[in-house]
Amino acid sequence: xxxxxxxxxxxxxxxxxxxxxxxxxxxxxxxxxxxxxxxxxxxxxxxxxxxxxxxxxxxxxxxxxxxxxxxxxxxxxxxxxxxxxxxxxxxxxxxxxxxxxxxxxxxxxxxxxxxxxxxxxxxxxxxxxxxxxxxxxxxxxxxxxxxxxxxxxxxxxxxxxxxxxxxxxxxxxxxxxxxxxxxxxxxxx
Ligand code: SF4
Numbered sequence: 001x002x003x004x005x006x007x008x009x010x011x012x013x014x015x016x017x018x019x020x021x022x023x024x025x026x027x028x029x030x031x032x033x034x035x036x037x038x039x040x041x042x043x044x045x046x047x048x049x050x051x052x053x054x055x056x057x058x059x060x061x062x063x064x065x066x067x068x069x070x071x072x073x074x075x076x077x078x079x080x081x082x083x084x085x086x087x088x089x090x091x092x093x094x095x096x097x098x099x100x101x102x103x104x105x106x107x108x109x110x111x112x113x114x115x116x117x118x119x120x121x122x123x124x125x126x127x128x129x130x131x132x133x134x135x136x137x138x139x140x141x142x143x144x145x146x147x148x149x150x151x152x153x154x155x156x157x158x159x160x161x162x163x164x165x166x167x168x169x170x171x172x173x174x175x176x177x178x179x180x181x182x183x184x185x186x187x188x189x
Pocket of ligand 1: 018
């Protein structure tokens with residue numbers, strides 16, 4: 001599909017506000033230190049466990065490995081994949097709602113792994129703080145959702161920040177980049 005690659009993690013940001021991915025690129029590490037709230041830091045701690053491979057040494061569990069999809073132009077890391085059982089899990093600190101952006105991140109991991117020939121039979125989220133599992137249908141069971149996923153990626157690659165106009169002040173009010181953003185409507189809330 002493309003020579004360019006975007007991080008899988010941008011999908012959720014892009015759905016929240018397309019412009020936020022530019023601030024993510026510009027101020028990523030700094031804004032994490034300055035603005036990240038407690039929930040986000042907790043989520044990060046979960047993923048640091050994954051990145052440093054402390055979760056499990058079991059050979060059939062792949063964790064924190066780098067992945068790429070040539071078809072969709074996405075790259076990133078998986079959370080946990082049980083190769084024997086075919087279960088791909090993404091852990092989050094606390095899940096109160098399954099957003100499309102969450103599902104798209106899991107789809108992206110799914111497509112990266114299936115491009116490499118892995119057999120994935122189950123997708124799921126695990127909410128770390130309340131110990132809940134949320135099964136997600138496989139992409140082949142939800143073609144409409146896959147269309148939405150593909151449309152989002154198309155929009156991500158075509159996005160022109162110069163012509164973007166924000167209309168949702170509530171989003172700006174919740175956005176960590178609001179103090180840095182010249183399109184913020186946070187004061188209009
Ligand atoms: S402040 Fe508003 S317009 Fe700017 S990145 Fe955040 S949500 Fe988007």
